[in-house]
Amino acid sequence: MTDQEEIHYLCCSDDPEKQIDGLNKLKINLSSLLDKHQAWNDLIKLSCDENRKVKWEAAEALSFAVPFMPDKGKVWDDLIRLINSKSCELSHFQTEALISAFMCISDKSKAWSDIHKLTKDKDSKLRDIAVSSFFFIFDSIPDKKQAWNDLHRLTKDKDPYVRSGVAGTISVIIDYVPDKQRAWKDLIKLINDEDVDVQKSAVRFLHYTVREFPNKQRAWNDLIKLTSHEYWHLHHFFEYGTLGYAFSGVQNKQKAWIELHRLANDVCINSRLIAASSLGPAYPHIPDEKIAWETLHKLTDDKVGEVRGGAARSLGFAFPYIFNKEEAWKDLHRLTNDNHWLAKIGAAEALGNAFPSVSNKEQAWGDLHRILNEKHKDEKIKAIQSLYSSFAYITDKQMAFEDLHRLIEDDNKYVRGLAGATIGHVFADIPDKQKAWEDLVRLTVDNNSLTRVHAYYDLGKVSIFKASQVENEDDYRKELERAIEFFEKASKENIKNISSNTTQFCLPFYRTLHTIIFEQKRAKEVIDRYLEEAEYAIRGSKSKEQLFEIVVILANALEEVQNFENLDLDVVKSETRLCTKYFDRVEELLRDTEKNAPFAVRTMRKGLPILKRNINEILEDIQKKTEQISEQTKGTPFEQLGNELSWSVQSLLKVTDPTGFKKDFEYFENNLSNISSKLPESQEIRKLLKCIREEQSIENKIPLINDLSSEILYQLGKMNSEKEKSGFIDSFATRASLLSFIVLELLNIWRPLSSTNHTICLLVIVIFFFFSLINYKHKTKN
Template sequence: MVDQEKIHNQCLSNDPKERMHALEKLKNFFSFMPDKQQAWNDLHRLTSDEDSYVRDSAVKALDFAFTQVPDKQQAWNDLIRLTNDEKDKQQAWNDLLKLINNKDHDVRSSAVRTLDSAFSDIPDKQQAWNDLLRLINNKDHDVRSSASRALDFAFIQVPDKQQAWNDLFRLTNDEDWLVRSSAAEALGSTFSQVPDKQQAWSDMHRLINDENIFVRISATLALESAFSQVTDKQQALNNVLRLTNNKDHEVRSSVAYALGSAFSYFSDKQQVRNDLLKLTNDQNSSVRSYSNHSLGRISVFMASKAETEESYKKELEKAIKYFETAAKEASCDNPAQFCLPFYRSFYSIIFKRQDAKEEVNKYLEEAKAVIENSKGKKQLFETVQYLAEALKEVQNIGNLDLSGMKDELSFYRKYCDYAAELMSCTDEKAPFATEILRKAASSST
């Protein structure tokens, strides 16, 4: 019978030999400990021991104990906190890699979820990058998925950008669609640091014709992320606009969304509007919805740049009409349904001099109904509350001049765009598509 109380007391001893003895007992008999959570706490405490031998031995024992501790989330948090200590960061990363290869699926799942956050704390980032590349070939789908999604975050921090770029280029030809999709996404989000931008742009276009739909979507949205960094924007615009005729409605939907997000970068803004107007007549409901939503966003942007109050009012009215049309299309978590109540209430307070309290209550009721079943409900509710307060503030300011109206609209526009990030569809059968859409929305203008 294991005397856990005695072992616990030895862990608190002033004698490092006793603490080391307790550590050996914890490591060898962890499976037999009556209170495994207490045993884990004792083991974790020893990872901060003043004696380096005790500390290092405790860290190395964590991966074995992790598989048996009842509260794995708390245990994982404990492990990650080790990366706050400079001397243990590399060891913690090594232990993370061990856990990723653990035979227990729950252990692997807990470990891979923190790959990107752990990467920042690793001293040897080139080695960590190489570790990521190895994990991309792991037989476990969750491991490959998480390692692939960490590419863009890791690329920014890896010292040898040329080598990392060569690695990304190679991954765009990987046989696994998940890897190709992540590589495309990484090229878009890290485009400003890619040495050969022309090659990267060509690769993203090549992947738009990939056999896998998620790769095509990811590549399309990557073009939007990279657009601001392209030298020949007119040629880039022409390339993107050609995609509005793509045979896949998912690509056309992504292009419609991307055109709204990157609108401010285009020199020929009327051409963009015209192409989006064509897409509002698309046979696919999703394409029509995203096209009208983007036109609404564009009108809000144009209102924020208006030179007369008449133009400001006209563009805001256009935006509301586009959002109304987009909101009528049947699609899960339609972002236009979130934008519409706010801009409608904003317009009523500014131009109809409606009582703010009445409009705020109306807005809250409509917005809460829209987000009720959304996956990002908590964050969306916080945004709703903030925008509700914003409506009150607009009323309190009184009569705004054109400059004031433009400033207010520019500021609140960002919050509605943030909501679009959280309102992407959350089909559980396609979680990777959800991640692609969510990340794309975060680069809104």
């Protein structure tokens, strides 16, 4: 590992080459550097360097570095100062860093206040930074009403770059906007903006906006107007089936179908292209399936290749709903051999959607196999994407894998990367897993950094798959640790690809899982940091949110048990609650998540028994401590209370519902109070009992009962010590009295005393003896 002093020295150099060398070493070793505050200050300083290359390298690393910084508040303040200083013109890197910091910072109200101020800044570049960040952080902004008002205001901004950013943002965040009707109205207004770039930005994600916009009738009415010839320069954005997504919510579908049918038969190419692309999403909702099929069938034979490509994609969408699948398959099969590259690309894409419903899967695989061997990179890319989703349905999986094996050597970096990603995705179904593993390892030394990132990431995923399959606990731990190692390498390699978050979730997630299962003693020190890093990367993924919730639950459960490790009964109760409240919730989430993340879920299932076993070991230690109290009370007036305390521990271990737990916990608390009342007066015990009775929360009572248990053990030990001492004294006094009597009698034989003196001495000895005996019995009774 590179020494941090050396890195800091290089970063502070006046030589740009040394500065860049220092930056590269800083980025590679950032996660292991001890003084992250110094590393962050170096990045901030160099991001404003006079040398543009140095500035670029430093600014590019800012967003990557944010999650590793312990003081997120300082990071945020530094970034806001950097942006306001306008000393670094690389605003897109500052935006990325700002987004990263916003997702990590706990005080989002303050952070939002700073961004809100940027939306009103006189400098349009700062307003643009604010608007660009909205695109990613809107769902996490605490005051969405104010944020939306800012966006609405900025639709009238004088700078077209700002308006363009607003248009793209509204398209994506409409699902989170409080006033969706006004948002749609603003979007339509921006589509009619005087600036063409603003118009294009407004329609770029329109297919997504329509799906999320609840008023599909209004969307349909506005979109139909956009199909007119005056908007011809925007029509290619309708290739994503935008109009078709609005069709599902139209009230008068017969009328809407007539309009869509008219576009399909229009002489204008753009109109037919819009119809061809929209028929797929609309197909299940069209009232006349016969005419809908005839229209789609006709468009697959259109004289324009681009229209045929749109029709091919619609065939893929509509295939499960088409009654005459044999004819539909003939059309799709024909299009896979089309001479126009756009038509063939559309067909290649459609194969992935249609494959599960195609009866002649041998022929479908033959078409896909043929396209995978085409020379055109776009055709191969679409074919690989279809193979990604249809691999499980292919009968000749060995041949399919051989195609992927060949494509990882392709000249095009995107083809190689996508082929590797597909191998990682379908690894469980690949016959030759060793060869597939070697292919992924080979891609880790690819000359393209993003390909290397995905290769390491896929090796991590494959290791998770292996961990989900093993039976031996040592092998399970080995595969889990190997997965973490690959995710770490992907994270380091990902420095140059800040926008990619392929490993941002997996690395901290599986680190957390490993820590919970195997490193409970370290959990308190590192688990919060891992969870904070994972939380940043879950946006927009339901399965990641559920997996994240699972590890949070397990972390809380483990922490709770560890916090009560010195408790007698309470910890056992806490474990009971863990097994019911925590593990039941975990099992529920695992069931919900298994479909979308099967191997992650299976890996977690493999680890749960290990975690439960480790927790049970903690509970056994706790139970031993309660037995110590019971043992120390034997032969004393507290024996019955000690037995009841031990019994209540056993009862808590068997609790399976929260109500029963609360009842048994209160019984245990009463037992402790009864024992406390019988002990000698103690100010500490009296104080703890008062606090316990006033506290309403069971969770908050537990630490107090922990202290009370310790005090009781101390008092019992003290009493036993005094008892032994007292017993020794009583025994000594009694024996001394008897010995004195014997000595006096012997003296009397040797030198007789007078009758009066002898009687007095004997009387004193007898009184001393009975006084000692009464005193001993009185102490025993108490």
